[in-house]
Amino acid sequence: MGESIRIHIFEGLDDDEAAAAGARFTARRLEDGEILLTPGEPNHHLYALVEGDLRVALDDPDSPQNFPVELGESVGEMSIIDGSPVSAYVIAQGAATVLAIDEDAFWEMTAAHPTVGRNLLAILTARMRRQHESARQVLEQQLQLRQLAKELDHARRIQAGMLPTREPLLPEHPEIDIAASMEAAREVGGDFYDAFALDEERVAVVIGDVSGKGMPAALFMVEALTRLRVHLTSRANAPLDDVVRSMNTELAAENEENMFTTLFVVVVNVRTGEMLYVNGGHNRPVFARADGPFAYLEVHSGMLVGIWDESPYQLGRIELQPGDRFLLYTDGVTEAEDEERNLFSDDRLIEILDAGQPDDAIGLLRTVRWEVAAFVGEAVQSDDITMAAFVFRGPRA
Secondary structure (H helix, E strand, O other), X not given: OHHHHHOHHHOOOOHHHHHHHHOOOEEEEEOOOXXXXXOOOOOOEEEEEEEOOXXXXXXXXXXXXXXXXXXXXXXXXXXXXXXXXXXXXXEEOOOEEEEEEEHHHHHHHHHXXXXXXXXXXXXXXXXXXXXXXXXXXXXXXXXXXXHHHHHHHHHHHHHHHHOOOOOOOOOOOOOEEEEEEEEOOOOOOOEEEEEEEOOOOEEEEEEEEEOOOHHHHHXXXXXXXXXXXXXXXXXXXXXXXXXXXXXHHHHHHOOOOXXXXXXXXXXXXXXXXXXXXXXXXXXXXXXXXXXOOOEEOOOOOOOOEOOOOOOOOOEEEEEOOOOOEEEXXXXXXXXXXXXXXXXXXXXXXXXXXXXXXXXXXXXXXXXXXXXXXXXXXXXXXXXXXXEEEEEEOOOOO
């Protein structure tokens, strides 16, 4: 057999001995993806690879954690040696050819040619070393993943600590009822919201959605939210569109990763009911007068924040009446998917709010959360779901 010299267990045999030993093997053709050996099943053959590629996987035939079988190497010998079932998958990677010998013929060959036994011992030792190295690398990856998981958990805690969670968010201002929530699709999300008093008369409500997910989005979110807070509080008397413009200029100038965020900023004068707002490429908010139907507020879309340092922004103004309701949200609400990949949709959001007619901020959030959860069902949450709602109660008596 011309190909027998390629089989490692024949190394050291002369041509006649190798040919005699190889004559005891039978050829078997394997198709791409065909499983030669399966864990738990008995095996009574040794297989030597003479053409193509085989790979060995311990836990699953599709596992990325696998190692190759080289041409001339053999598999199945452990079952022959100790009589135990197969311990790993052996799968053809493309079309392959193996030579098979049953265990009785194998032991007869080993007795007749002690070199075969020594070769087999050397092959098993080399394989154990490779498997040990593979296991070491897997363990190292697992340890790195555990460390990363810890770091992400710490980052999630830090991020959560930056977002206010009281209900209502500004109890010191009963003139306006504000509530907000965020459910991250991953351990660390890119959505954000905020609500804080600028002075005794004015309060700010903010929502945004950073591009991307995970740690990079969270870090950019922290920077964007921090800069916005600084600009809103330090320039409280400046026009709101100028405040957003200057914040965008700073963010874009140091944005080496080319990330961006959407942004919707609201400032309400709780004594007069004047509401100023600026939109930086965010979803249109939902608005309803007291006991009136809900509708999307017609607003200028504006430029995304953080991309271009000279982006213009337009100031909007509304005169609020007691009982007026607002819902700010990220696209994780309207683009939530059910198990069939259907979207929750803009229309459904209006429908469920009109049907429920919640008249307080927490009620607005709960109505949407319950309806989105019921719609999504068992589907995996595909995006952060963030909302900020407020109801204007009117000036204190």
